[in-house]
Structures are given as C-alpha cells and as structure tokens.
C-alpha cells in the first residue's frame with residue numbers, strides 16, 4: 353500500500369535576528385487538498401510559506417515534504433523584465449530542457465487559460481498591468497505541473513470576474529492531478545471557496561490558533577455556501593480575536609463557537625488554541 357504524499361510541519365518556528373515571528377506551527381497537508389492560511393497582516397504567513405518553499409532554512413521544529421515538484425507564486429510576480437510574457441511562462445520548461453516549440457505551445461495554452469490575450473503574451477512585463485503580471489506568474493507555476501503549489505495572495509490584484517475564472521481553473525487543475533495547494537489569502541471568502549482546510553493564524557508570535565475543515569468539494573461550492581460559511585467563520589470567537597475584531601455577544605451565555613455551529617453545515621472546527629469550549633471539536 354502506498355502512503356499518500358503529504359507536507360507536514362511539527363513545532364515549526366522562525367526568528368528574524370532575535371525576534372521570534374513563528375512558533376509551534378503544526379499542520380499536515382495531504383495530496384489532493386488545499387490549505388488556506390489566513391490571519392492578520394504581519395502574523396507570519398509569508399514567512400511560513402518561505403520556509404515551505406525552502407527560501408528560508410528551517411532552524412526550529414520539523415518540516416517534512418513528500419512533494420518532489422513544488423512551484424510557488426509570490427506576492428510580487430518577479431517576472432524577468434527582458435522576456436516576453438510567453439517566455440516568462442515558459443521559463444521553467446526551458447530549464448527542464450523542453451524544446452522551444454513545445455514549451456511555447458504549452459505556455460501559450462496556459463497563458464490563454466489564465467485569461468491573457470494572445471497579444472498580451474507578446475508583451476514585456478512593464479507593458480502589462482499588475483493583474484496581468486500576476487496571471488503570468490500563476491501560469492508560469494502551473495505550466496510546470498507542480499505536485500505542490502504555494503500561493504501568496506495570487507488573486508489579490510484581480511477583479512471579481514477574473515478571480516472566479518482562476519478559482520475554477522485552480523479547482524479543475526486540482527481535480528485532475530495529484531497535487532496539493534498551500535495558499536495565503538487575506539480574503540476569508542476566497543479561503544472558504546477554495547480550501548479543504550482553513551488555518552487561522554494569530555500574531556506575536558505567529559501561530560495557528562484554529563483549523564476548520566470544509567467537507568464539500570470546492571467544485572461543488574456555490575455562492576450561497578461561500579457566503580454562509582464565511583459569515584459563520586466571522587462569528588467565531590477565535591477568528592474574530594485573530595483579526596482584532598470586537599467579540600460578539602452570546603445569547604444566554606452560550607459559548608460562541610457552539611452558537612456558530614448551529615447555523616449551518618459543511619464547516620467543521622477541528623482544532624483550536626482558543627477558549628477551552630472551542631477545543632472540543634464541533635461539527636457544523
């Protein structure tokens with residue numbers, strides 16, 4: 353029996369000079385799943401992604417990955433300014449030795465899939481908008497057919513129509529491949545739309561304070577599901593505290609997490625570093 357691939361962090365921490373920015377990070381991401389990291393600005397999400405990407409050395413805790421072909425899309429598209437968009441997308445294929453004709457064919461096809469026009473693919477990065485550059489960066493990662501995709505807010509510069517198209521593209525990619533995604537987003541709705549597990553972080557030091565599992569497959573989530581579960585998340589005490597939102601009042605002294613769970617199905621709190629009442633594991 354083969355054991356499915358996974359990424360596993362245990363007691364992972366990080367300090368810049370003497371300042372600890374991440375501590376005690378535990379999570380597991382099996383192949384086929386999307387994990388979304390959400391949390392306030394500065395809580396260490398990018399640092400965690402950089403550790404996973406190997407851009408920072410792991411000095412505290414353990415990070416084990418069975419994935420052999422990771423690819424990352426960072427907040428800044430980091431395109432080569434002297435290359436056309438098409439060549440930027442094809443860059444990794446070139447490094448892999450794929451012949452010019454074939455790499456241009458694949459880059460062109462994926463460029464169109466992320467919503468770029470054929471003539472945009474002939475342009476240089478400075479001739480593209482920020483959102484177009486983000487799409488080039490996403491295509492550059494996807495064309496490599498990674499088994500682990502690391503995304504740092506890749507959709508933040510896009511309008512809602514394009515976001516919806518790329519969400520569908522990502523879900524499709526995942527459905528057809530042996531792949532896992534670890535993504536950072538500031539957008540809770542985006543996390544509820546795309547992720548199978550939602551990891552909520554809090555700062556000082558950066559740590560995971562709650563994990564929610566979403567049972568319904570991403571391709572089967574409609575707008576109503578996303579709105580309902582985003583609203584539920586926003587009622588959760590740990591989520592509110594993590595983002596610095598004021599606590600909500602609870603009816604007749606009932607614990608807030610339980611009140612939340614009665615509201616609907618599909619979102620399950622599986623672990624929380626919050627109040628003891630929230631730690632029990634609640635099925636919504």
Ligand SMILES: Nc1ncnc2c1ncn2[C@@H]1O[C@H](COP(=O)(O)OP(=O)(O)OP(=O)(O)O)[C@@H](O)[C@H]1O
Pocket residue numbers: 368373391392393394395396397398399400
């Ligand atoms: N290279 C660095 N040197 C020193 N401190 C850093 C460095 N990079 C990040 N930090 C600090 O580490 C903390 C976490 O930063 P990080 O970028 O990981 O947070 P984040 O959650 O991704 O933030 P945002 O959502 O705003 O992108 C912040 O306080 C930041 O100032």
